[in-house]
Amino acid sequence: MTSPGTTRTDRRTSEDRRSAPVREEGVAPALAAPAPTDTRPPTPTPGRGSLGLWILLGLGLLLGSVLIALTIGPAAITPADVLGSAWHHSLTWLAERGVPITPAENPLTTIRDAIVWQGRAPRLLTATCVGAGLALCGAVMQAITRNPLADPYLLGVSSGAALGAVAVLLLGVAIALPIAAFAGALLALGATLALAGIGGRLTPARTILAGIAVAQACSALVSFVIFSTAQGDSYREIINWLMGSLAAAAWTSVAISGAAVVIIGALVLAHGRSLDAFAFGDTAATSLGVHVPRTRWLLLTLTALLTGALVSVSGSIGFVGLVLPHVVRLLVGARHVRLLPLAALGGAIFLVWADTGARTIFEPSEVPVGILTAAIGAPVFAWLLLRNRGAS
Amino acid sequence: MSAPPEIEVADLTAEGLGYRVESAELLREVSLSLRAGEVTGILGPNGSGKSTLLRVLIGALPPSAGLLRLDGTDARELSRRTRAQAMAFVEQEAHAEITLSARDVVLLGRIPHRGPFGGDSPADLALAQECLTRSGAAQLADRDFATLSGGERQRVQLARALAQQPRLLLLDEPTNHLDVAAQLAMLALVREVADAGTGVLMALHDLAHAAHACDQVLVLHQGEVAAAGAPADVLTPDLIARVYGVRAEWVTGRTGRTLLFTAL
Numbered sequence: 001m002t003s004p005g006t007t008r009t010d011r012r013t014s015e016d017r018r019s020a021p022v023r024e025e026g027v028a029p030a031l032a033a034p035a036p037t038d039t040r041p042p043t044p045t046p047g048r049g050s051l052g053l054w055i056l057l058g059l060g061l062l063l064g065s066v067l068i069a070l071t072i073g074p075a076a077i078t079p080a081d082v083l084g085s086a087w088h089h090s091l092t093w094l095a096e097r098g099v100p101i102t103p104a105e106n107p108l109t110t111i112r113d114a115i116v117w118q119g120r121a122p123r124l125l126t127a128t129c130v131g132a133g134l135a136l137c138g139a140v141m142q143a144i145t146r147n148p149l150a151d152p153y154l155l156g157v158s159s160g161a162a163l164g165a166v167a168v169l170l171l172g173v174a175i176a177l178p179i180a181a182f183a184g185a186l187l188a189l190g191a192t193l194a195l196a197g198i199g200g201r202l203t204p205a206r207t208i209l210a211g212i213a214v215a216q217a218c219s220a221l222v223s224f225v226i227f228s229t230a231q232g233d234s235y236r237e238i239i240n241w242l243m244g245s246l247a248a249a250a251w252t253s254v255a256i257s258g259a260a261v262v263i264i265g266a267l268v269l270a271h272g273r274s275l276d277a278f279a280f281g282d283t284a285a286t287s288l289g290v291h292v293p294r295t296r297w298l299l300l301t302l303t304a305l306l307t308g309a310l311v312s313v314s315g316s317i318g319f320v321g322l323v324l325p326h327v328v329r330l331l332v333g334a335r336h337v338r339l340l341p342l343a344a345l346g347g348a349i350f351l352v353w354a355d356t357g358a359r360t361i362f363e364p365s366e367v368p369v370g371i372l373t374a375a376i377g378a379p380v381f382a383w384l385l386l387r388n389r390g391a392s
Numbered sequence: 393m394s395a396p397p398e399i400e401v402a403d404l405t406a407e408g409l410g411y412r413v414e415s416a417e418l419l420r421e422v423s424l425s426l427r428a429g430e431v432t433g434i435l436g437p438n439g440s441g442k443s444t445l446l447r448v449l450i451g452a453l454p455p456s457a458g459l460l461r462l463d464g465t466d467a468r469e470l471s472r473r474t475r476a477q478a479m480a481f482v483e484q485e486a487h488a489e490i491t492l493s494a495r496d497v498v499l500l501g502r503i504p505h506r507g508p509f510g511g512d513s514p515a516d517l518a519l520a521q522e523c524l525t526r527s528g529a530a531q532l533a534d535r536d537f538a539t540l541s542g543g544e545r546q547r548v549q550l551a552r553a554l555a556q557q558p559r560l561l562l563l564d565e566p567t568n569h570l571d572v573a574a575q576l577a578m579l580a581l582v583r584e585v586a587d588a589g590t591g592v593l594m595a596l597h598d599l600a601h602a603a604h605a606c607d608q609v610l611v612l613h614q615g616e617v618a619a620a621g622a623p624a625d626v627l628t629p630d631l632i633a634r635v636y637g638v639r640a641e642w643v644t645g646r647t648g649r650t651l652l653f654t655a656l
Contacts, residue, residue: 050511142490147489277500279488279500281486283452283483287480288476289472289475289477333492334491
């Protein structure tokens with residue numbers, strides 16, 4: 001035995017156990033257990049590769065996807081043209097700031113240059129940020145509500161944003177669409193949290209139910225406004241927005257969604273280990289040192305803010321936030337230090353391709369990308385359900 | 393008493409602890425102290441407040457009265473993280489909605505000791521393996537936690553708690569749903585943990601088990617302490633009749649003493 005002075009008899013009969021050498025740091029090592037014989041050398045996350053490799057792979061895939069997607073469309077442009085043009089613009093930018101270099105020639109004509117840099121590039125980068133943010137928010141929501149069906153829109157954020165959007169598009173409220181949508185999202189979030197927190201603790205079940213109530217109320221209002229006022233183009237515009245579309249994405253969209261994803265994403269990633277602690281519920285999380293109510297409020301608010309910012313530029317694109325975390329969990333496991341960054345990368349890659357499909361499959365017209373993500377996401381989700389049937 | 397004062401201070405003391413939800417008083421005037429190397433049992437009928445007491449002690453429920461001290465410091469002044477570094481808790485039944493391997497579950501125990509970023513250090517992985525071995529679950533490391541039997545889950549959860557390297561281990565009915573052999577194995581494990589210097593507090597239903605496995609017991613009755621002390625002194629037929637409403641008798645067989653119960 002490794003602890004002298006604490007045999008069973010003297011523990012029961014004498015006081016001298018109190019002066020027995022008290023353990024220095026937690027439990028004494030390997031209680032009489034000899035070196036384990038059947039243990040393989042522990043590997044970091046068994047059989048699933050290291051996080052660094054996965055992130056490199058994901059970043060590579062994402063960069064490749066964006067580069068290839070930039071060349072896809074009615075105007076034939078090669079990756080070399082895109083890279084050459086990017087080189088030209090970088091050098092020109094430097095030259096304009098007094099760096100003594102001669103800009104390289106732009107391989108693209110003015111029109112094609114605009115197609116790439118004013119059309120496709122901001123749209124693809126917005127898709128990258130929105131996809132990454134939605135998948136990240138979905139993974140976080142599923143963890144803090146302990147509900148595999150949770151998605152970023154659970155708190156009524158998207159319905160609130162829709163209310164803001166119809167106010168601009170149909171009722172002619174004179175503010176920028178993203179600002180109105182974001183304001184709507186914040187109002188819905190506030191209403192949900194207030195409703196869930198009234199007279200009790202902010203439990204997952206109460207939060208979900210409050211979110212449903214707020215979402216339904218906002219949806220009813222949105223439907224009523226559309227029904228009573230929309231016609232012609234405005235009707236088409238609002239439906240496009242409600243289903244989620246990146247067609248209107250510009251560099252301002254990239255700035256909004258990018259800033260939100262980078263800032264809030266970093267804060268959320270810092271809670272990876274706390275999210276792991278939620279696996280066995282609130283009491284277990286508390287006993288692992290997590291301040292459960294504070295963490296839940298903080299993460300609910302952060303993800304809702306991020307979702308609101310994303311929805312304000314893209315409308316509510318469905319299924320990315322619900323399905324991607326599940327798919328990535330299958331690949332890399334459920335530990336959040338791994339899951340969160342990789343879900344973000346997966347969501348970005350997925351939405352880049354989904355949006356490329358949305359703008360090219362039905363050329364010359366295009367469909368809202370939300371239709372495509374739902375069309376892909378629904379069967380994947382059904383497959384996940386069937387796959388899990390045996391486990392539960 | 394010649395022992396130096398810092399050893400006199402119990403690792404965890406509760407003084408006059410109370411917990412109420414609206415008008416219902418679930419715990420009243422509960423006092424106890426836990427020390428390194430000791431196994432303390434919390435006994436009492438269903439609904440007497442055993443689980444509530446454990447939850448108040450680990451900080452999942454805020455006490456409505458009384459004082460909780462960890463190493464002499466008011467627990468309210470300590471961060472959750474500090475408390476989690478000192479105390480680990482194994483719930484009665486734990487299930488996760490997501491797929492985690494047994495090793496993943498054990499690694500959760502390192503959360504209070506690690507910063508927010510980064511994966512598992514080699515030391516963490518080695519410790520997880522060691523704790524699995526200690527709790528007799530080494531061969532389960534790569535299994536999906538959800539597919540384990542009740543006894544296996546209990547061992548893995550115990551390994552998780554050990555990976556927390558706590559000085560105090562709180563267990564809520566660790567023998568629940570286990571067969572006789574697994575119950576005895578679990579209690580033997582608990583004793584080993586205590587012998588290694590950890591203070592153990594566990595809620596138990598089986599009074600005979602408690603008598604064998606615990607150094608001291610605390611009997612709760614309707615949220616109050618009905619009796620506390622060495623099991624032999626506390627678990628008298630009178631007390632059992634008063635608290636549980638059954639007639640009890642100690643009988644001595646060839647394998648030891650146990651309790652027989654009949655309805656009053």
